[in-house]
Amino acid sequence: MHFFSHKKGELYAEDVPVKELINKFGTPLYIYSYGTLIRHIRAYEEAFCEVPHIICYAVKANSNLAILRIFAELGIGADIVSGGELFRALKAGIKPYKIVFAGVGKTDEEIEYALKNNILMFNVESEAELHKINEKAKNLKKVASVALRVNPDIDPKTHKYIATGLKSSKFGIPIEKALDYYKLAKSMKNIKVIGIHKHIGSQITETSAYVEALNKILSLYDQLANYDMEIEYIDIGGGLGITYRDEEPPHPKELADVLIPLVKNKKGKLIIEPGRSIVGNAGILVTKVLYTKETEQKNFIIVDAGMNDLIRPTLYGSYHEIQPVTPGKKEKIVADIVGPICESGDFLAKDREIEKVSAGEYLAVMSAGAYGFSMSSNYNSRPRVAEVLVKGDQYALIRKRETYKDLIRNEIVPEELL
Helix, strand or coil: CEEEEEECEEEECCCCCCHHHHHHHHEEEEEEEHHHHHHHHHHHHHCCCCCCCEEEEEEHHHHHHHHHHHHHHHCCCCCCCCCCHHHHHHHHCCCHHHHEECCCCCCHHHHHHHHCCCCCCCECCCCHHHHHHHHHEEEEEEEEEEEEECCCCCCCCHHHHCCCCCCCCCCCHHHHHHHHHHHHHCCCCEEEEEEECCCCEEEEECCHHHHHHHHHHHHHHHHHHHHCCCCEECCCCCEEECCCCCCCCCCCCHHHHHHCCCCCCCCEEEEEECCEEEEEEEEHEEHHHHHECCCCCCEEEEECCCCCCHHHHHCCCCCEEEEEECCCCEEEEEEEEEEECCCCCEEEEEEEEEEEECCCEEEEEECCCCCHHHHCCCHHHHCCCCCEEEEEEEEEECCCCHHHHHHCCCCCCCCHHH
16 A cells, blocks of 8 residues: 555645655655555554564665654664664664664674674574674674574575575575574574574565465474573564555565464564565656657657666566656557666666656656665766655655765775876
């Protein structure tokens, strides 16, 4: 669900005409709905209210500080995968004791930064990382709380780039070796084992994969009790999908209904790490039509947003609904909607049926709140776009549009070498 709808013949973000935001802030422009964000967080909280739990928002989905502040004020935690995401989460006011740190390549500096800020736990992904965290904790005279990220070898039936729980994936510890790794962790003086973690992928649209993975993890959980390891946190990861086109992903309540019976008699507190399902449909990308072009084989609608602004269609072949900001009763055409980037892979849609539009009109790319701006870049030396948050009939700029000067701010020309 989201609060973007057509009223009075034009697209609105909550109670604000999108055209008004375009006139004030220009395009391309990311627009987020406060009401949608709140609604989605509450859906998770209500769904899992029967069991002790922490919602740890997956910061990588959308890391804007204003959005993180909304979550902090709701008491939400954070699932982070870098020192930069930890910095953002803390800056936004998210409590360190609600932050979990995943990722296969944590650096020495990132581990030390997290230890100094007393995060809830590291989700450890390899034996080498376990030794490294123990070493850094010893140097800082601390004890590091950890969960081991266990790879249950479950196919989440999603895009291969975002499937993380298969045996061939770089993520996690093979489940058949997990008990040995837990024994190793327990023997380390500066490690405290407090959790068990799994995350099988993203944009998952069936609950069966969650159930299968959790059953495997809970079997290990029961084994650990025999070795005097009491697990305080059962981290089930995130990955619940959203509707981009015709997908029918489960509601958080449907997910909770199949998972809660499995964990309600366990002592561990549940950690859930939603990202896309919170912010995905809470944001849109608005773009201006620059030109239209017809060839013998194709119709092209050339817009001012490119793959550097929204890379998902190029990277994953993903679908985003695209609609006119001010629709009319015009004929439909089939066209490629492409950006200005100097790459044939620069497109927002291929062979898309869409209302015929002209230069100067605007299009809204829907479901762009997750992995939109957070994956954007300055490719082709294009300044990154502005972001706006709408709440009812009010709105505020939450990221300024970059300037050409911003592009070279950190670059140095070493005159002594030239």
